[in-house]
Amino acid sequence: MKDPYEVLGVQKSATDEEIKTAYRTLAKKYHPDNYAENPLSDLAEEKMREINDAYDNIMNERRGGQKASSANGGAQYGAYNGGYSARSEFSDIRNLISSGRIEDAQTLLDGVPPEKRNGEWYFLNGTVLYRRGWFEDAYTSFTTACRLNPENPEYRAALNQIQKQRFGGGYRTMGDGASCNACDICSGLLCADCLCRCFGGGC
Amino acid sequence: MFGYVRHYKPHMRVCEYESYKSVYCALCKQIGKEYGFLSRFTLNYDFTFLALLGLAVDQDECNFEKKSCVCNPLKKCIYCVSRSDVLSYSSAISMLTLYHKLRDSVADSSFFKSLVPRFLLMLFSGKAKKAAKLYPVQADVFEQCMKKQRELEDEKCRSIDKAADPTALMLSSAFEFYAKDEASRRILKRLGYCLGRWVYLADAADDLKDDINKGNYNPFVLAWDIRSENDIKSCGDRLSEVLDMCISEVNVAFNLLDVQRFAPIVENIIREGMPSVQKTVIFGKEAKNERSV
Numbered sequence: 461m462k463d464p465y466e467v468l469g470v471q472k473s474a475t476d477e478e479i480k481t482a483y484r485t486l487a488k489k490y491h492p493d494n495y496a497e498n499p500l501s502d503l504a505e506e507k508m509r510e511i512n513d514a515y516d517n518i519m520n521e522r523r524g525g526q527k528a529s530s531a532n533g534g535a536q537y538g539a540y541n542g543g544y545s546a547r548s549e550f551s552d553i554r555n556l557i558s559s560g561r562i563e564d565a566q567t568l569l570d571g572v573p574p575e576k577r578n579g580e581w582y583f584l585n586g587t588v589l590y591r592r593g594w595f596e597d598a599y600t601s602f603t604t605a606c607r608l609n610p611e612n613p614e615y616r617a618a619l620n621q622i623q624k625q626r627f628g629g630g631y632r633t634m635g636d637g638a639s640c641n642a643c644d645i646c647s648g649l650l651c652a653d654c655l656c657r658c659f660g661g662g663c
Numbered sequence: 664m665f666g667y668v669r670h671y672k673p674h675m676r677v678c679e680y681e682s683y684k685s686v687y688c689a690l691c692k693q694i695g696k697e698y699g700f701l702s703r704f705t706l707n708y709d710f711t712f713l714a715l716l717g718l719a720v721d722q723d724e725c726n727f728e729k730k731s732c733v734c735n736p737l738k739k740c741i742y743c744v745s746r747s748d749v750l751s752y753s754s755a756i757s758m759l760t761l762y763h764k765l766r767d768s769v770a771d772s773s774f775f776k777s778l779v780p781r782f783l784l785m786l787f788s789g790k791a792k793k794a795a796k797l798y799p800v801q802a803d804v805f806e807q808c809m810k811k812q813r814e815l816e817d818e819k820c821r822s823i824d825k826a827a828d829p830t831a832l833m834l835s836s837a838f839e840f841y842a843k844d845e846a847s848r849r850i851l852k853r854l855g856y857c858l859g860r861w862v863y864l865a866d867a868a869d870d871l872k873d874d875i876n877k878g879n880y881n882p883f884v885l886a887w888d889i890r891s892e893n894d895i896k897s898c899g900d901r902l903s904e905v906l907d908m909c910i911s912e913v914n915v916a917f918n919l920l921d922v923q924r925f926a927p928i929v930e931n932i933i934r935e936g937m938p939s940v941q942k943t944v945i946f947g948k949e950a951k952n953e954r955s956v
Binding site: 489490494495498499500503504507589593594595596597599622625626627 | 822823828831846849850853856886904905909912
């Protein structure tokens with residue numbers, strides 16, 4: 461198992477407060493919301509688990525074996541479960557997507573006749589396109605899905621995610637979604653730089 | 664590739680800038696060593712990024728040495744020294760890309776205008792063959808993608824996604840080379856794809872004005888029905904959205920990568936350098952909030 465301090469990028473002598481801050485920064489970076497629909501979401505979940513475990517370990521150790529969990533650390537960043545809608549007309553396609561067989565999923569989707577293409581079809585089509593990196597068509601498809609089923613939370617979440625990224629939210633604030641100025645970027649970079657230094661990188 | 668993947672110097676620490684430069688100089692030296700003095704001048708920032716990321720994920724140690732500059736004997740440069748094949752690989756990719764770019768301009772321009780690229784092509788095709796021999800997998804992918812690109816342009820493809828696909832796949836395969844395991848392979852492929860997409864679309868946005876005037880192929884012109892220069896101005900925000908989406912994806916992919924060194928430099932390029940280039944490309948030089956030094 462990796463050294464929990466190394467995982468969080470802090471020194472062994474760091475104060476509880478520093479550890480909390482480091483944990484929060486990393487948890488924000490790998491937050492499942494940033495990886496919704498992303499083909500790399502499983503890797504992000506793994507990172508998230510690693511961070512949560514490291515934080516719990518350090519806190520347990522410091523409290524002399526007392527049980528602490530990342531849930532008490534101020535905010536819980538759990539794994540995101542998109543969850544399928546209760547009834548799915550295209551469960552075979554959903555299975556293909558979740559097992560990463562994007563091309564097969566695309567073939568099946570293309571085979572659905574136009575009159576049978578409902579909100580879910582557009583949502584799944586958008587998901588497949590997004591995973592391939594065809595972001596423009598994916599955006600159009602998610603928009604159509606939301607127009608056909610305005611109150612479906614799954615489709616809405618996908619559209620929101622892509623909209624956030626299109627307005628720079630994805631990288632400028634690392635998922636904050638709030639507005640951001642040069643100072644924020646600067647301080648963000650400084651933080652990132654400090655973290656890297658502890659990992660042994662740098663010049 | 665066209666030199667868009669740049670650093671943003673004002674927000675770089677001095678030591679970061681020097682490390683970045685040392686990679687640039689080392690790559691320049693490597694290209695000179697393997698492909699001759701003239702090839703040195705083909706080096707641009709995109710390939711520096713390719714080398715930088717390769718060195719960033721490389722397990723081998725990476726050192727620096729100070730030696731006299733190859734182009735200017737009065738100057739001393741810091742060179743990044745690594746035992747890995749990252750620099751040699753980036754040089755080869757640089758030659759392959761140059762070769763395809765020249766072939767493209769020969770095919771695109773009239774006889775008289777194509778004389779210069781024709782001459783350069785003669786000069787560099789032997790070197791490109793050498794590079795292709797060293798890295799046949801990438802050479803194959805590049806060849807196929809360029810062919811596909813040409814077909815898409817000939818059929819006047821109206822889809823932005825389709826038009827960007829060949830360049831994206833090219834970079835995807837270029838970055839995949841650095842993969843150590845299945846997880847890093849997936850990350851690097853995704854990163855390369857989205858970066859290639861950004862490079863292609865940033866270039867298309869840059870050429871919008873020219874392409875409208877000359878009637879050349881441009882995916883934005885066809886997809887959004889842009890007819891005049893006024894139309895270009897009004898679609899600036901839309902262009903930003905399309906390109907921001909790519910940067911955002913490059914960024915989240917990079918966050919997952921296990922990096923040994925240079926992380927702040929790569930982050931500077933992705934989060935500040937590329938957005939700044941993108942701004943200049945879309946809104947022109949005046950809009951840029953930095954002064955050239």
